[in-house]
Amino acid sequence: MGVLNVTPDSFSDGGRFADPDAAVAQGHALVADGADWVDVGGESTRPGAEPVAEDEELRRVVPVVEALAAAGVRVSIDTRKEAVARAAVAAGATLLNDVSASLGDVAADLGVAWAAMHAQGDPATMQLHPTYEDVVAEVRDLLVQRAERAVAAGVPEVWIDPGIGFGKTAAHNLALLAHLDELVATGYPVLVGSSRKAFLGQLLGTSDGADGPAATDDRLEGSLATATWAMACGVAMVRVHDVRAARHAASVVAGEITRNAAA
Numbered sequence: 001m002g003v004l005n006v007t008p009d010s011f012s013d014g015g016r017f018a019d020p021d022a023a024v025a026q027g028h029a030l031v032a033d034g035a036d037w038v039d040v041g042g043e044s045t046r047p048g049a050e051p052v053a054e055d056e057e058l059r060r061v062v063p064v065v066e067a068l069a070a071a072g073v074r075v076s077i078d079t080r081k082e083a084v085a086r087a088a089v090a091a092g093a094t095l096l097n098d099v100s101a102s103l104g105d106v107a108a109d110l111g112v113a114w115a116a117m118h119a120q121g122d123p124a125t126m127q128l129h130p131t132y133e134d135v136v137a138e139v140r141d142l143l144v145q146r147a148e149r150a151v152a153a154g155v156p157e158v159w160i161d162p163g164i165g166f167g168k169t170a171a172h173n174l175a176l177l178a179h180l181d182e183l184v185a186t187g188y189p190v191l192v193g194s195s196r197k198a199f200l201g202q203l204l205g206t207s208d209g210a211d212g213p214a215a216t217d218d219r220l221e222g223s224l225a226t227a228t229w230a231m232a233c234g235v236a237m238v239r240v241h242d243v244r245a246a247r248h249a250a251s252v253v254a255g256e257i258t259r260n261a262a263a
């Protein structure tokens with residue numbers, strides 16, 4: 001799944017694709033690089049992000065979804081808003097990527113796939129004091145509960161996502177990545193988005209010549225390592241900015257290593 005943020009303020013590609021033509025061109029570039037899905041988002045959910053008004057989010061995403069879907073691209077819509085989800089599906093999106101895990105009934109009503117992501121708190125405050133007794137069990141149990149409800153409501157395809165970086169410390173993220181097998185064992189297809197996230201900056205250390213954690217555009221190795229790890233754990237899809245590199249990593253893991261493991 002390739003990330004396409006039609007926003008001025010997303011943490012890694014904010015502002016680059018705010019113009020609809022540039023966004024559509026980037027969507028096609030992601031597909032050319034090997035993306036099966038293009039995930040269109042019009043509201044940044046990075047830590048500290050301010051909410052975006054509904055009409056503004058609609059203005060950002062609908063033309064882009066429409067153009068990509070009309071060209072045969074499989075489009076998911078990354079939103080927390082029912083009205084945006086409905087408009088995007090009317091424009092051709094077929095997967096609701098829902099970081100609030102609250103739009104299951106909307107997906108059922110529309111008859112489209114739904115990805116339920118775990119988050120603790122809202123983007124504005126979620127990184128202040130994330131707290132869990134057992135992060136893996138709590139994330140898994142909440143996702144399974146939401147997924148079961150969605151299946152019962154008639155959602156045709158339900159994905160679960162641990163929500164790396166959404167109300168989680170670096171230690172929480174690493175615990176979730178270390179125990180992805182527990183999410184895979186639920187039987188729901190698992191989606192993971194670790195690409196360029198802040199904990200990778202902390203793990204990778206400073207960028208050349210800079211103070212503080214590695215910059216967002218200097219987190220490729222960590223993004224690929226975690227995407228590859230996730231695929232090796234049986235995760236069905238990774239949400240990434242660097243599609244070509246992730247695709248190459250996936251072909252090594254899924255094609256060659258998995259084939260040898262099964263032989």
Ligand code: HH2
Pocket residue numbers: 003005007009010011012041043044045046078097098099115117161163164191192193194239
């Ligand atoms: N992460 C982000 C946004 N949407 N959706 C899913 N399912 N899983 C994720 O981990 C996830 C997501 C945040 O990343 P990004 O879109 O690159 O940045 P921003 O929220 O600043 O637009």
